[in-house]
Amino acid sequence: MRQVIHIFRKDVRQHWPEVLFTLAVLVAFMWDEPRHWILRDDFGLSHERWIPILLVLSWWLLIVRTVQSEALVGDRQYWITRPYDWKKLLAAKILFVAAFVTAPLFISYAFLLAKAGFRPLPSFVPWLLWMHVELVMLLLLPIAALATVTSTIAQMVLTVLAVGLYMAGAATLAAYVPSEGFSSGSDGVQAAVLIGACIATVVWQYSRRKTNHSRAILAAAAGAIIMIIVATPYRTLVSFQYPQLNPGERQPVQLALIPAMPPGVMPSGDKDLQIQVPIRVSGISEGSFVGLDGTMLTMEAPDGLTWNSGWQSNPQLLYPHQELLQLNFEAKRSFLERVKATAVRFHISFALTVWRDKGPTRISAAKGDFELPGVGLCSIDRIDSTSLLCRFPVRGPSLVVVETPWSDADCSILRDELVPGTKTARGWAGNSESGPFSPVGTFHLYLWMWDGMTISSHNMRICPGYTLFFSVPEEVRRVGIEVDWKEIRLADYEKSDPLRDLLKPHPGADPQ
């Protein structure tokens, strides 16, 4: 342990300017962050979001500098022929990062939670630790691994740029892989590969200093991640996550295509068209909500020509008494040109989550913060009074729903009852998570005037004193539903303006 402390103290003496810089940026972050809890970034604060970026860069710089102060690449470093124990050297570096990156960050977590009004702090510690582990593993460990296979800051910068290019390429590739954007089934595997490779690299470099081997490990991991992106059977994963109903089971929602309302077609770029499919909704039980997590459209022509949209994320919440839903799909213009005159079969797959309402909580909107039990604190958005701005500690609710009598009156007239048959305003938010730097997360609840068929925010206003009905439903199950449509000829709908105009051959379209 003495050697660990000895090396640690040397690193402190060497890197105190970087340490001070990092701590200064963290303090700036702690000062700035609370402002984002009460003002939305899209109203003038987005330009100030450089502080978290600077914070990350300062951490990276500190980690790279401390790792490279006993550079592992090269054969001329004085320390490699000195009685350094590699485990102690590694422990000293971990101690340094713990002391000047993770410990201050943990203190900032406590400060921000207290500042946001969330107590008692010890009750959040397990979540904070988990958040911390995620941040260290996914944000700091890869940089530490890269630092062990580079010897200078310049090399490191070039390496990070190369990694950036790789990530951009992987993201571009992923965009071409059907269903990749919807299913997170391989995310855990990708993260495990990344973390495993980074740990192996760090340990291998410190114990053996075999830089070529270590670089090969990282390159192999990068290749493996690409392979995982490409080769993951996303549709199979989705079918596991959203199993079909057993025979005889009641569907949580009835979804049907509407013969009287054919699909509309809108342009979407040079090569694509957007197919708008109206869906009739019915059968949602009182006290339930159905989350529409994803959809997949398959169009099949009689000659066997098939087009599939892949699973698309299209989050919507379906309420009891809701009657209509519109889905949008991007399709290749060239495919529609080929099949427009034939009878095409529409098949839509739905990935749904069924929620049970545990009973709404009646809350009176206050001028400042008001508590949303089990969730956090909310306030009326100062700039856009059709929405609520809520903050929560560490983990937000999977789903929160708010309902209030619709009002276009000014704030001098209070509407404090939800009278059946009157118009209401509704809003929902889901899957809110804080972090990675702040334990205080935020979400917006935009309220829309809703009558079962249409939504509108026209003149909607939330005023202090209004009664709000909040629900935090619990997830019941996930389910997959398939809907078929009779065979139709898209060309039959040429009377509809968009179809007539847009199904004409396009000069830039692929003749195939």
Next chain:
Amino acid sequence: MSSPIQTENLTKKFRRVEALNGLNLDVPDGAIYALVGPNGAGKTTAIKILMNIFGPTSGHATVLGTDSKRIAGHAFTAIGYVSENQELPGWMRVDRFMAYLRPFYPSWDRDLENELARQFDLPLDRKLKDLSRGMRMKAALASSLAYRPKLIVLDEPFSGLDPLVRDQLIEGMLARASEATIFISSHDMAEVETFASHVGYLEQGRLRFSDEMTTLTERFREVELTFDLPPALPEKWPESWMQVETSGAVVQFVESRFNAERTNAEIRKNFNSVRDVTFTPMSLRSIFLVMAKAGRRVGQERGTDETGHPHLP
């Protein structure tokens, strides 16, 4: 006790380039062993393998009884290593550098550290990056001697240094010679000739010879034979005669197995009437030049012998 450094068929390849080819070394305890040879001969590679900075491609080496591949951590408390291009922590002051290294070595001698600092005129309050090259080498050497290592390994320590600094370094090193084995590499034969007890000559990754200094210098003589008339030359020269040159009534060569009685008998056997014979001792540098030329010639003409080394007299 086993030799502080032993190698057995040590080979190192960098891709297709063979930097070291079957090196067999045995450095006796207490020796000042100079591994000499031209630039690119493989000296630094050999040392880096011994220090486990590189791993060998094949072969085996032991340092202070430990497999070189296991030399790490605590093993370096008994080894002092200084290299001409070692990267020191430039941001540290000399005294802080010494203070930083001190706790790593149980045998660190503060008095010796102070003595070395005085002997080398080290500016303790200056940062290492601000020191001249010679001064940095002195700081590195002082930091490698202060814990009284059993083995001191120096890789081209005097390269490019002015004579005064070089003498200071040599004095400092020799002062520790009684309690350590010193293994030093150099491409300058003259600088090691004055203090080395053993010498090995490395060329193109191969050890041409390895011997005690006194034995080596006694083995080689420049011989000049003077005749009254140009002599009849033998069909084949004795193998131990190198670089034979004739000019009228004078024949010159280098005898690589000198023994006055044996060499005189050999001369009489090859020439009937020698008027005068002179034997001149050779400097190490001259010996190496002869060996280097012979090595290249033999290498070109005959390749290598069964041990992988060029056949030398």
